[in-house]
Amino acid sequence: MMLLLMLMLSVVLLAHSDDDFCYDEEHCDPYAWGDNYPSCHPLLDSHHSPINLDHQLMKNDSLDSLNLEGFNLTHKGQWWLTNQGHSVVLEVGNGMQVSGGGLPGTYRTIQLHFHWGSVSSNGSEHTLDHLRFPMEMHIVNIKSTHPNLTSALEDPTGIAVLGIFVDVTYLHNENFQSISSALPSVAYKGQTKSIRPFPLVNLLPQNNLTQYYRYHGSLTTPPCSQVVLWTVYEVPVYISWAQFEQFVSGIYSTEEEAANHVLLHDNYRHIHPTYGRSVYASKDAKLLTNGVSSLALLNLLNVLLLLIFKHLAFCI
Numbered sequence: 001m002m003l004l005l006m007l008m009l010s011v012v013l014l015a016h017s018d019d020d021f022c023y024d025e026e027h028c029d030p031y032a033w034g035d036n037y038p039s040c041h042p043l044l045d046s047h048h049s050p051i052n053l054d055h056q057l058m059k060n061d062s063l064d065s066l067n068l069e070g071f072n073l074t075h076k077g078q079w080w081l082t083n084q085g086h087s088v089v090l091e092v093g094n095g096m097q098v099s100g101g102g103l104p105g106t107y108r109t110i111q112l113h114f115h116w117g118s119v120s121s122n123g124s125e126h127t128l129d130h131l132r133f134p135m136e137m138h139i140v141n142i143k144s145t146h147p148n149l150t151s152a153l154e155d156p157t158g159i160a161v162l163g164i165f166v167d168v169t170y171l172h173n174e175n176f177q178s179i180s181s182a183l184p185s186v187a188y189k190g191q192t193k194s195i196r197p198f199p200l201v202n203l204l205p206q207n208n209l210t211q212y213y214r215y216h217g218s219l220t221t222p223p224c225s226q227v228v229l230w231t232v233y234e235v236p237v238y239i240s241w242a243q244f245e246q247f248v249s250g251i252y253s254t255e256e257e258a259a260n261h262v263l264l265h266d267n268y269r270h271i272h273p274t275y276g277r278s279v280y281a282s283k284d285a286k287l288l289t290n291g292v293s294s295l296a297l298l299n300l301l302n303v304l305l306l307l308i309f310k311h312l313a314f315c316i
């Protein structure tokens with residue numbers, strides 16, 4: 001009897017750990033994560049992510065470009081792209097590490113993944129002066145003194161994440177082709193596909209790597225550990241609408257065998273207050289540090305152009 005009870009309990013626990021957080025149902029969405037993961041409760045003294053990056057930041061001239069070792073190389077072996085039900089994750093193997101730019105040590109790169117919106121909504125996790133981008137890519141690195149992720153989660157600066165905004169344009173981005181080609185093979189949760197390694201630097205805003213924001217925050221998925229040094233690049237990378245659509249209309253949070261297939265969309269966590277945390281702008285950061293926000297001016301210009309186009313269309 002006891003054995004049966006223990007067996008039943010372990011089945012319940014396994015089921016629980018498999019599907020205990022989500023983005024689209026009230027009982028398991030980001031506001032409910034704290035029920036299963038107490039460390040996801042945003043208490044007053046906590047420093048959670050993501051945040052809005054705004055004008056309350058401090059210019060820090062010692063923040064120059066990071067050393068992205070091995071990012072420009074084509075590594076041997078293969079990488080693995082997997083649909084984990086909450087995101088699409090690319091595990092990148094060995095050979096890359098991140099240091100400098102004010103990071104307290106060397107961090108080895110383990111994986112990257114994406115957060116996105118839907119066909120009608122933007123889905124970056126961080127916002128830039130309240131502007132949400134269509135997508136955000138996270139390159140996850142753990143401090144090289146730690147043997148694994150579990151160990152890094154015990155260290156207040158155990159993880160360094162590079163956040164890259166992804167915007168949509170009419171041009172196809174050839175640098176995302178390896179990922180774009182493999183996405184249809186990982187449409188359903190649990191599916192995985194090998195990818196031939198490529199220089200990871202190709203996915204970064206290559207001419208603007210010295211422009212970024214830095215703050216201390218958390219993982220944006222359970223267990224929401226407050227152990228992350230964030231580097232969020234100011235300038236986005238661009239992909240085409242067709243490439244964006246592969247994420248928002250082609251990736252499911254459910255398994256292929258499921259009776260109902262549910263699209264994975266809007267897989268981002270809500271914005272958290274900074275609660276007096278320091279948010280720094282790198283030496284070369286521009287958009288939010290030029291007095292009057294050039295980003296606000298850019299937004300205003302976009303609205304004006306849109307109005308002009310609408311007026312012209314009406315006249316024609």
Ligand SMILES: [Zn+2]
Binds near residue numbers: 115138
């Ligand atoms: Zn992420």
